Each structure stands twice: as C-alpha cells, then as structure tokens.
Amino acid sequence: MYTQGSLLDDIEEIGLRSLSANRRTPLSDGAWVDVRPGWMTGADEVFAALRESVPWQAERRRMYDREVDTPRLLRFYGEHEPLPHPILGAARTELDRHYAAELGERFTTAGLCLYRDGRDSVAWHGDTFGRSATQDTMVAIVSLGAPRPLLLRPTSETARREHTGGTLRFVVGHGDLVVMGGSCQRTWQHAVPKVSGALGPRISVQFRPHDVR
Template identity: 60%
Template sequence: MAAHAQGSLFDQTDEIRLGPLTGVRRTVLGDGAWIDLLPGWLGGADALHEELASGVPWRAERRRMYEREVAVPRLLAYYGERDGTPDTLPHPVLDEARDALSAHYTEELGEPFVTAGLCYYRDGRDGVAWHGDRTGRGSSEDTMVAILSVGAPRDLVLRPRHRHGSVVRRPFGHGDLIVMGGSCQRTWEHAVPKTARAVGARISVQFRPRGVR
C-alpha cells in the first residue's frame, strides 16, 4: 500500500526528532482567523513517512455523492481516546508532537490536543475538497487544528468562507507544521487540491482538541 515519497534535499537525516516550537511565525488572516507556520519542525520526516505508510492500518472509505457512492480520494486513520486517555499514536514522535503542541498552546487554547487524524495522499489524484473542521464544537467556538506533514510537499490552500478576500497557498511536506487557530475553521475553508503534476506521496497528521472534527 505504500507509495513513494520524493525525498527532500534539506532533510538528509534518518533521525526522527522534533525541533523547538520557538520559531513559529503567525499570519493573521482576518475575521478572527490566523495560521502559525513552522517549516521543518520534524527532522527525519521522510523516514517517518516511510514508517507510517507501511505501518499504519490505513482504511479506504466511500461516500455518497450525487446519488452514487464514490471512493474518498485518500486513505485515512483515526486515533481518538478511551476512558479520557488519548490513544497511543503510531510512532512515539507523534505522541511527543501532541504533547509539545499542547504545552505550547495551552494558555491560548485552554485545553490539550487529544485526537489525531491521519490522511495519506498517495499521488496527485488524491486530495481533499474545500471544508472547515466544523463538526462538533468547531462549528460555534474558536479552536485550533495543528497539521504536521511528512513526505512530498502538497499545496494547502485557504480561502475566506464567503470568498471575499485573498487566497492563501502554501506547500507543506518534509516535517512542516501549520496551526490553524481562532475562527479559522468557521470563517475560512481549506483544501488540498488534486493535481496532474507528478508529485510524491504525503501524509498529514491533524491534531485536534476533544470534540472537534
């Protein structure tokens, strides 16, 4: 099931490790929304991609669209919590990342990151359409979603929900981190567009607080 990821010229270590979060840079989007960016937060990201691609119990899903069932164009995995304890993630560095993000944003977020959803984009035919994480509390409350990307870069595109304003486009992969905060899930939408370009595989790990999907 594993697909090939194009290696980064700047990630030449197999040691899988996190860097500090002190280099995070914030961009204010408007309407109370913002994003924090930290390129290359995870070292050894290409090695982690290979481990996740072969080791995670990926599942393919189908959904109903226009009166027929279609395949969801990516593979998925989800790690929630049991009896109030977050599930152990498929690599120790992801548990470390969840703890580090919770500690860094605790004052602003007011709660820890608990769940982790993984998406496996095998090539340019995989993607995700425009959406906001508005299932649960994200539909009515400011919250945060932190995304760690490993593997080949893919564009993450953000636009205002009512489409009056500039579109933000950033390539993410090779250990890059983006945190979408404030009203971002309610007032903005994001997508990973499909592409006809030759692109390698990418895995994104989305850390969320309890009750946000």
C-alpha cells in the same frame, strides 16, 4: 528520547525543533495560521514507518445520487488510542505545551490521511463537526512526504469583506507544521487540491482537541 540530529549527520535523527520559530499570519474575522517549516526532523523516516505500519482504510462517501471512493486513505486515532509512532506522541505533548495559554485544553485526537499521488485530494471544507462549529479552536497539521499545496479561503461574510488578497497558498511537506487557529474552522475553509504530473505520496497528521472534527 527524541533529539534534533546534527547538521553534519548524513541521516537526520527523528526529533522536533523549537516552536518559538513559528510564523503567524493573521487572517480575517478572528482567524490565524501558524507555520513552522521543518518542525519534525527525520520526517522521511517517520513517513516510511507510518506508511507501512498504519492500517490505512479506504472510505466511501455519498455524492449526489451515488457513492464514490474518498480520494485518499484514512485512519483516525481517538482520545485514548495509542498513536502509531512515538514521535507523534512527543509532537502532541509539545503542541500542548506551546499552545496551552491560547487553546486552554489539550490536543486529544489524531487523524491521518495518506495522499498516494497527485490525484488524491481533499475538497474545500472547515472542521466544523462538534464544538468548532460555534467556538474558536485549533487544528495542528504535520505534513510528511512530498510537498503539497494547502489552500485557504475566507467564507464568512466578515472574513470575505476584510480579506482582499484572494486564496492563500502554503506549500507544506517534509516535517512542516501548520496550525489553524482562532475562528479559522468556521470563517475560512481549507483544501488540498489535485496536482498534475508525477508526484510522490504525502501523509498529513491532524491533531485536534476533544469534540473537534
């Protein structure tokens, strides 16, 4: 059982804080983002366990006329595959409970990314493989380790017209939760840019419903 540790403890116990403290930012064209700072307690311990136990994989991708290394390490856990740490199962269950009325289905998969330092990144994209190309959905991201900026920008014609504030920037780490919902995956894009200077590693855990990648 996972419980929140006392603030007087030297080492915070692994657990989950209430999602009732989520802060929602309405975007444009039916998109929104929820942020819950410090949702997962004991996040440094979870990060260390995942970094050591997950069988991280390096992948290559086609870019123009050559193959290049993907600038991060990856591991995808399918719908019926055991997750690599019990708190991730607890997190998925709590997300299912909290977003049941809005999402109407369960989060079923977990994609993990290890950003080894500031040189690792992910380019602008939306998770539009599968149903999210045409349907509203949610992607919930738990960020562990060193904080990194998560950027969002509007891409649909309606989203660009309605949103006049430029690129949005959320700095997430140490157990923070970000949930992108509504039309966000097809009307907005997100990215984790490269960061110069000394920077520690980060792991992101992305929970998604069935047939959303």
